[in-house]
Amino acid sequence: EPEVTQTPSHQVTQMGQEVILRCVPISNHLYFYWYRQILGQKVEFLVSFYNNEISEKSEIFDDQFSVERPDGSNFTLKIRSTKLEDSAMYFCASSARRTSYGYTFGSGTRLTVV
Amino acid sequence: GNSVTQMEGPVTLSEEAFLTINCTYTATGYPSLFWYVQYPGEGLQLLLKATKADDKGSNKGFEATYRKETTSFHLEKGSVQVSDSAVYFCALNEETSGSRLTFGEGTQLTVNP
Numbered sequence: 001e002p003e004v005t006q007t008p009s010h011q012v013t014q015m016g017q018e019v020i021l022r023c024v025p026i027s028n029h030l031y032f033y034w035y036r037q038i039l040g041q042k043v044e045f046l047v048s049f050y051n052n053e054i055s056e057k058s059e060i061f062d063d064q065f066s067v068e069r070p071d072g073s074n075f076t077l078k079i080r081s082t083k084l085e086d087s088a089m090y091f092c093a094s095s096a097r098r099t100s101y102g103y104t105f106g107s108g109t110r111l112t113v114v
Numbered sequence: 115g116n117s118v119t120q121m122e123g124p125v126t127l128s129e130e131a132f133l134t135i136n137c138t139y140t141a142t143g144y145p146s147l148f149w150y151v152q153y154p155g156e157g158l159q160l161l162l163k164a165t166k167a168d169d170k171g172s173n174k175g176f177e178a179t180y181r182k183e184t185t186s187f188h189l190e191k192g193s194v195q196v197s198d199s200a201v202y203f204c205a206l207n208e209e210t211s212g213s214r215l216t217f218g219e220g221t222q223l224t225v226n227p
Binding site: 103 | 148150155156157158159160163203205209212213214215216217218219220
C-alpha cells in the first residue's frame, strides 16, 4: 500500500536554529498538508499546498514557517528560527482529491527544541 | 468556527467488550466526518468516514453513524481485540472552509487480554 514517508523520525535542535522536516507524499497525490500535535494537545492544521502554492494556512503558520516542493517528490516544512514551543510531532499528509476522501498521513517527525 | 469534542480518555477495556467513543461536533454547514486511528509508532490512518447525514461509515468491525440532529459521530465496535489498542481521533472537514481537517482531542484505547 502506498505510504507517505517522513524523515527524520526524531529531530533535536537548539532554540534559534533552522530546521527542515522532509516528506515524500504518495506519487499521484496532488494535495499536500502539514499538521502538528503538541504533546497532550489536539492535532492542529498548519498549511495545505496545491499546484505549487499554499492554498490555505492557519494562524499558527506565521512567517517563521515555510513550505516547498523542491522537486517532483519531496515536500518540506522549514522553521526558520525554532522556539521551545515549536516542540511537537509534525505530520505530513497527502490526498488525491479534496478532503472528503480522507488523507494519507505519514508517521510523523518528533521535533524537540532545546 | 468548527470544533470537535471527544469523550475524555483514556479508555481501558477487556478483550471482547463493547466499545463506544463519543464524538460531537460544531460546524456552520454540512461537514464530512472521519475517524482516524494511530497505532503506536505509526501515523494517523483513516479508519472510516461519512459524508452526509445518516451515512454509516464502517471498517474493521468499527462503525459510526452521522447524526445531524445530535451533531454526533460516535465510534462503536461490538467486540474489541488487543490489537485495537491505539489512539482514536474524530475529525471533520467542511469544504466551504477549505481543505483542513479539524480534530478532536484523541482517545487512548487500551484493550487487555
